[in-house]
Amino acid sequence: MGVGVDSVKEYVQRHRLRHERELADWIAVPSVSATGEGMERATPYALELLERGGLSARVVETGGWPLVVGHTAGPADSPHVVIYGHYDVQPAGPLEEWHSPPFEASVRDGRMYGRGTGDNKGQHLAQLLALRALRDTQGGLPCSVTVVLDGEEEIGSPHLTGTLAAMREELAADLALWSDGPVHDSYEPTVMLGVRGVVAFEITVRGADSALHSGNWGNVAPNPAWELTWLLSTMRAPDGQVTIDGYDAGVTPLTDAEIDAVRALPVDPAAMLAGAGLDRMDAGHGGDVNERLAMPTFSINSLTCADNNEHRTVIPSVAIARCDMRLACGQRAETVIDAVRAHVRKHLPHAEVRFGATMEASRTLPDAPYADLVLRGVTEAHGKQALAVPALGGSLPIAALTDGLALPCYGIALANVDERNHAPNENFELHRFHQGIVTAASVLSSIGRR
Ligand SMILES: [Zn+2]
Known part of the structure; x- marks a missing residue:
């Protein structure tokens, strides 16, 4: 004492x-x-x-x-x-x-x-x-x-x-x-x-001036929802790997002492998942739960089509993805922002990206x-x-x-x-x-x- x-x-x-x-x-x-x-x-x-x-x-x-x-x-x-x-x-x-x-x-x-x-x-x-x-x-x-x-x-x-x-x-x-x-x-x-640090951003894809009849316009008017989901699929692979060039520049691996500390933390992955009503773990980053929690993340927070909240057979005029990335040590907010911006410009130039407040790790x-x-x-x-x-x-x-x-x-x-x-x-x-x-x-x- x-x-x-x-x-x-x-x-x-x-x-x-x-x-x-x-x-x-x-x-x-x-x-x-x-x-x-x-x-x-x-x-x-x-x-x-x-x-x-x-x-x-x-x-x-x-x-x-x-x-x-x-x-x-x-x-x-x-x-x-x-x-x-x-x-x-x-x-x-x-x-x-x-x-x-x-x-x-x-x-x-x-x-x-x-x-x-x-x-x-x-x-x-x-x-x-x-x-x-x-x-x-x-x-x-x-x-x-x-x-x-x-x-x-x-x-x-x-x-x-x-x-x-x-x-x-x-x-x-x-x-x-x-x-x-x-x-x-x-x-x-x-x-x-x-x-961990954080960078939040919103990707907006715009189509026609207003929602269009999907029968009269399908295959003719581009669909912002398809464009947005395709863009998102170029950003993270099914195995959880983030595929945005340079977004993780500077990430420094955990030292041996940090890995020891991480492994000493008590965790019960099955109970943690069950407590949240889950029966499976995200594909991203191997390692145990605590190691995953120390790594960079890329989350889609929400996906919306501004003008189609109930199901109508239309082509929406706007699709929006709100996202955040948690930054691991060594990753810089500015680098992440540049990497996301460059990726969007390369894959879907007419998409708009707007960044919110950031914090460094x-x-x-x-x-x-x-x-x-x-x-x-x-x-x-x-x-x-x-x-x-x-x-x-x-x-x-x-x-x-x-x-x-x-x-x-x-x-x-x-x-x-x-x-x-x-x-x-x-x-x-x-x-x-x-x-x-x-x-x-x-x-x-x-x-x-x-
Ligand atoms: Zn608070």
Whole structure:
């Protein structure tokens, strides 16, 4: 058991209700970056939260929604840790599907429901409360800490890399930590080392001005749906291999240590598939499930014909494919975009491609500085050996820290697997919120004991 972890546990137990109330108050401040709902009040509220956590904080303008940044000093020569989180949330989505109002915290069966409970207010609040817990139980912090709360994560953090680069000196640190997303499917304690990137795009093929009678026009008018599906079939083969030249340029194979870490992760492919109602695995990329989840992907998200949602015997006028690619380490968003654009231009020049927000992949190796100390901190908090996850399947703007600031980054996800982030009835199991405070405190004290 790490130094002080027991007293933090006891402290967290004693302050449960107060901590839950603080989370409920934070949920009651909408902060929807996509629409701007509540943002004007949310930024000063986030600032106040940092100040309450004992940090000297300020608002940093970005050109979009601002960042909130705060510092607090640990002992001289102690490591400097950056903690990244985001105070913006997803829009509520369909209100009729919520069992309680999205911006009014409601506790049912040990879970707090509300938009942002898991993603990300509950998780960065746990980090902030850990600072307070350490101060109150240990008399001070074991390391220097800078907290960065992003106001634009849910819209792809378009200004984060640039803003952090301009703050390079202030953010000269030893490592970064982040808490977002659900814990590992197996519920084993884990530390995320890398994060996949993402490129989203939409391919549109247009035909006639409006839908045409398939009897009067078949074999005469080109069918955008056939053209689009043919184009898509040139992009990924039935065996799952992506056939777009150069899209995977730069992908670096996993190191031996990463492969070992991947293979150590518990996974039950049959149960995973059955749980999703599946009886077969995708043909793409060999290897076990965890290796597949670290590799590049190409997904068709939806296929639509704008003017033919019910079955009518027509030739549609427009066909649209919405797609995304998850990027593995070393793959660059710009390279992927160029490769997709060139492929479409070569195979179906009249198709239009429009790219959405992108995020780069990030990588921290299992033997990077502080990796062992972060794992030790999580292990001590749980009383169970923590495992390293080389690459998170989803995407987060962590490359702004790994590539932009050259920091090793460690993700300590706190939320339950069924947190329903981005969906109605988002929730955070309260015992995980409280355990998250202990875990965050334990990691900082492990880093301080280097
Ligand atoms: Zn999110």
